[in-house]
Every structure is written in structure tokens, then in C-alpha cells.
Amino acid sequence: MYAQMVDTGAKRVRSLDELSPEERAFQERIDADIKIEPKDWMPEAYRKTLIRQISQHAHSEIVGMLPEGNWITRAPTLKRKAILMAKVQDEAGHGLYLYCAAETLGVSRDELIADLHSGKAKYSSIFNYPTLTWADIGAIGWLVDGAAIMNQIPLCRCSFGPYSRAMIRVCKEESFHQRQGFDIMIRLCQGTPEQKAMAQDALNRWWWPSLMMFGPPDADSVHSAQSAQWKIKILSNDELRQRFVDQTVPQADFLGITMPDPLLEWNDERGHYDFGPIDWQELFNVVKGNGPCNRERLSARVKAWEDGAWVREAALAYAEKQAAKAAKQAA
């Protein structure tokens, strides 16, 4: 998802009677659906995992501004331009809420950003794919924001209070993102043959990466089990992926474009769509840094940060001068 393959530090999930009294009390609160707040005692691994997960999520919002920002200056109408600007601005806001939520766990935004820039922290693999045509802006809203909603709605119920509250604010805006993307797709699919081909091409390129956003299959994931017990992951990767496929296939049918998956088929018995095998090698590769845009995305972030250093320093210096003046006046 926006936070894929988050390391929990756990080799396996321990049972209640293997836990220390503190850990046990903590787990019992979680089991009783009582929110954990920053001042509460928490196992170190829970804290660290959450920092990783929330910061990955925050970084994804910020890096995610780049592929879409790429089309703000080229949006085809003024209305679309305004919508896209507002959307990308929302993503900056999401990043901000999430960095604040992570800061309650005792790290600073600057430290988190430094980890992103050094390559130590990850962000969602999906943003390492290029936006080549206007239809990609439609596909991102429809598929990527659609997948984000799928993941984030359950997280509104997660065990950590600040994260859960951040997710509630974020989800309110995500449905607008998804709708504007789908609306772009509708327009293209009802448009000229060239526009419809653009929409199909975007779907071809974004479909599989969107499915990879939910992370590797459950069978391969020890960390998922620990995260589920801590209720910082509510539904499993495979469950979320299946829900996403089930929701999205009828939408593609409505648009009159085809999923690039010859094995995709409704399964009456399961009551779900079956779909073809996912190329996990591709995901691991992109996460490792070999996606089509990894280098550009990271260097764009680093450049913005470095180019802005003198501005941040100036703001700080000015604030210090003002504080010194105020102190002198008070004395």
C-alpha cells in the first residue's frame, strides 16, 4: 500500500502468555479496541513499526505529488487544472498530517525526511512509474487513490490514536480524488478514438502496479501477522487486493476499456474475480530502486530540499532575531 512491506522486527507473533505483564496489558487494551495514545506505554517494536509505517505513508503522499504535479502546467482545461492543483495540494496536506502523527512517537520531521533522502525510508512503489499522458492523471485518481481508500478506510480504526485520526481526515479527501480521476477517464472514454486509446494505454500501464500497491501475498509476510495483532493493519494484503479488483473491474466495464489480464474472470463459486499471477519480481525490483522513475523522484525531492535550505535557514534566523528582540524588550 502507501506503506508496503513494513518491517515489524518480529520473526513470529508471540502468544499472550509469552508476553511481559506490561506487554500483555498493552495487548489487552488493543484487543478491547482502546486507542493507544502517544503518552501511553507501548512496546518499542510497536513504536518503531508505527514510525516506519506512518513515515512511509507520509513520504508516499509527498513523492506522490511529483507524478501528478508533472501535469499541472499541461492540464487540458482550466477546470481540470484547478482540480488537479487542489488535489496535489491535498496530498501535501496528507503528508503534513502524517508527519505530525509520526512526530508524536518521538521523531522529528527533519529526521524522517533525511531517511527518505538517504534511501533508508521507503515510499509506495507506485510513484516510481511515469505519467506519460493526460490519461495517466485519470488512471492515478481512479486506481491509485482508489487503492489508497481501500487501504485507508480500515486504518481509520487502527489502534494508534493519532494515526487513526489522521486517516479519518485523509479519507474524507480521498474520495474526491478518486472521483475526479474516474471523471477524467469517463471523458476520455466518451471522447475521440485517440482519447479512448489514451485511456486504455493508461490502464494497461497502471493496472498491475496498482495491484502491487497492496504488497506481497499474505503467505510471504510475517510482519503482517504482527501488525494485525497490533491492529495497525486491519485487513490482509490479499483481502484488500481482492476487494480492489472486485470494485474496479465493473468500473472498467462501465468505461468500456479492458483490464490487461487475460485470466481475469468472475468466479461464481468464490463470489469474486479471479485474476492472473502478479509479477512480484517487478515489485521487488521497484522497491529496490530499479523502477522507471526511482532516481528522478528521489532526486527531485532532494533537490527541492537542498534548494530550499537557505529559505528555511532565513526563516529560522528571522524568528530568532524577533525572539531576541522580544526578550530584550521584556527585560
Next chain:
Amino acid sequence: MTTDRTLFDYLLRLADSDLILAQRLGEWLGHGPVLEEDIAFANVGLDLLGQARMWFAYASEVETRMNGRGRTEDELALLRDGGDFRNLLLVEQPNGNYADTIARQFYFDVWHELLLTRLERSADARIAEIAAKALKEVTYHVERSTDWIIRLGDGTDVSHARMQAAIDVLWPYTGEMFTADATDRALTGDGVACDSESLLAPWRERVGAVLSEATLTLPSAEWMQRGGKQGVHTEHLGHVLAEMQWLQRAYPGAQW
């Protein structure tokens, strides 16, 4: 007497300056010095884009009165060529570094607020109405760019030097905000527009006060560039339009 042709021309000046500046601010999104600034500049950009759309909508009505058919906002914004654009040269100047962007914004915002304060009382009810709406937003723009001029001017040695350089470089593009041509004069006579020249003194006073608080020097150069309001632009506008208009031009007639 104000003719529709003159009014149309004047409305395009208002719309085009807002649009081109919004386009420039859109280039920053995702690349600002700090997240809060990305959000703030997106707000300003969105406000200006919204204002451009209101002016275009009115321009389109006026054009309908003249020709029976008014162009849509997208036709006006995305299918006119550079020579038909009426924006100030100031707003088409490249983003440069953050100080350049802030200086451009500050010069524009202070003028914009003064202008809209007058237009709010325009004899043309539609202009008065749009100006009143826009003014609420622009009041915040001025506060924000003023704040940054002071922080960067009175920040570090580096920021002071960059801020002063930006203030100096953009200075010659401020003159056309205060020169009146036949269009301005015709509309001012009817109480529709305001006398551009009369904005100069309050603008200088405000800009001078902020620069002095920012420990910066008000430029003294006399020579001013001009031409934007008449459609004679700097080389930068062509590139802005090439990017902004490309999809509309590559797929004529397509709906998006």
C-alpha cells in the same frame, strides 16, 4: 463612452495576469522549500486561477454581445496566441529561486490589492462584484508575500542578498502596472476602471515601507519595461503558452 471592445480588452488584462501567474505558481507545487509553502502557494495559485476564470466568464459575455458568440474560458486561455495575451510582463517572468518568486508575487499582490479595492467600486456592476470576491483572497496574498519579503530580507546574509537581487531584477517590470494607455483612459473616464497612475503613490509607499522593514533598499532605476498590456511580451511567455496550451492544440476539438 466605453465600447465593448475596450471593455473586453480590459477584462483580458485582468484575466491573463491572474492566469499566467497561477500557471507559474503551479510549477512550484511539489518542489517548494517546505511542505507548508507548497500548500500556501497552491492556495494562492488556486485563488488566482479562480479569479482568472471569473474574468474570462465576463469577457465571454461581453464578446457574445459584440459578436453573437463569446469564446469559452478554455478557448480564451488555451487557443489565443502570445500577441493576444494582455498580461503584465511581470507575471510571465520565470520562477527563479524562492526570492525571485516572492519578489514577483509581492510586487503583484500589493498592486493587485490596490487595484481591486478601486474596482470594487466600479461603475460596472459585474466588475465590482468579481473584484469584491477577489479582494477577500488577495488581502491574504499580500500578507503572505509581505511576510516572506521581511523574513528573507532580514533573515541571513545569503537570503538578504538574494532578496535584494530579486527586488532589483524585477523592478523594471513594475512600471506597466501604473502606465495608462487608451484602454485604461477610456474606462477610467466612465468610472469602470481606475486610473492606473493613481495607484503608483500608494504602491510605492507600501512597498517602500515593507522593504525598509526587511532591511532592503527600494530600487532607484528609472527605466521601465512595457508592452504586456498591448500584447508585446518577453520571450518567456511563448514557452509558458507552449506548455499550457499544448493538449488543446494537439487534439483540436477534443473534450477533456
